[in-house]
Amino acid sequence: MTGRAAVLTGLGGWLPPVRVTNDDLARRLDTSDEWITTRTGIRQRFVVPPGLSTSGVAVEAGARALASAGTERVDLLVLATSTPDHPCPATAPEVAGRLGLGEIAAFDVAAVCTGFVYALATASSMITAGVADSALVIGADTFSTILDPGDRTTRAIFGDGAGAVVLRAGDRGERGALLGFDLASDGSQAELITVPGGGSEHRSQGLADPGDEFFTMQGRSVFRHAVTRMSESSRRLAKDLDWPLESVDRLVAHQANIRILTAVGADLGLPEEKVVANLDRVGNTVAASIPLALTDGVHDGSLAAGHRVLLCGFGGGLTWGAAALELPHLSVEPLPTHA
């Protein structure tokens, strides 16, 4: 099939410099390396030091993706985040300015852990429609800034970071073309993943309960929905593209929890080696998780040019979705280890 399409040409990611191991958490909270590792598969995560926020990590990842694509110019920036620098305005224009991209179209997309898939679909569609000829899509979050410092569960799961891709207009028949998307939401389950306060709902009611600015998650229900929805979305998109599931070379799913990744892989009948995982090193980085997993996978060789890849995400909203492409050749800078 031919026709105008968005084509992936660059990829990069960045992690902030403060490394927090499970043992570090166990020294301050009632938890242990064994408890965290068996329940999440996460061994360490990185968090921002005081003074660094989402725009800062987004700029670092964006610069690396632009270098990977060998370009300094794009005409659209879409930033997926649910931890913007400010409630208003969006963080994307600030990021575009600091990257020296000039007066380009720039806006945020908020779909929590599905944010990158939503932002990718948005930018890809704008390129296909002719609104833009190139785009930088960044997923960046600093969840450490919205977690309850005393919550051993969320602090074990989440890490900060940013990942980014560069898209350009090309042909659907080219390797790297974004071939399709599946997007969905269910607002009736919004309370499962939420920051209750800080928005217009509580403000208009004059509510300001202690702690309502912290992120909350109902883990058991989220686990079930994540597995079911990511599997269903991946299956639906593969069917739309006439891709038999066994022809999928790699699944890059939102890095929420190793047991969710294992369950999604099992549900889709994909063997373990086809399910890309890097959450042991970075934790759940929310909107950054898929491009960070892509960056790690390309760097370590588990993702290679020609691979048929399904990306899938699930997050607050509830939102979920999937994207498909055949991976092009990409040169990436390895993620910083801050060792």
Added chain:
Amino acid sequence: MSAIQTQLTTLLVTHLGVPAERIEPEITYQDLGLDSLALIEFTMIVNRELGTEVGDDQLLAETTIGETVELIESQGVRA
């Protein structure tokens, strides 16, 4: 052993690696070594394989196999 318990035993052994000889009506999931996520995984497996609608908070650490059999039978499922 009821037919439902036989099916639960098969699912626990094949999907979660629980030794078959440990599964008896009075034993709890905690005693079988299943953590909270394993209970959600098991809930999903039971619902898929037996066609039940067990909720996210119905199989708990202190729930026994016998209570699970009763719960499934109360949903009109017969092996």
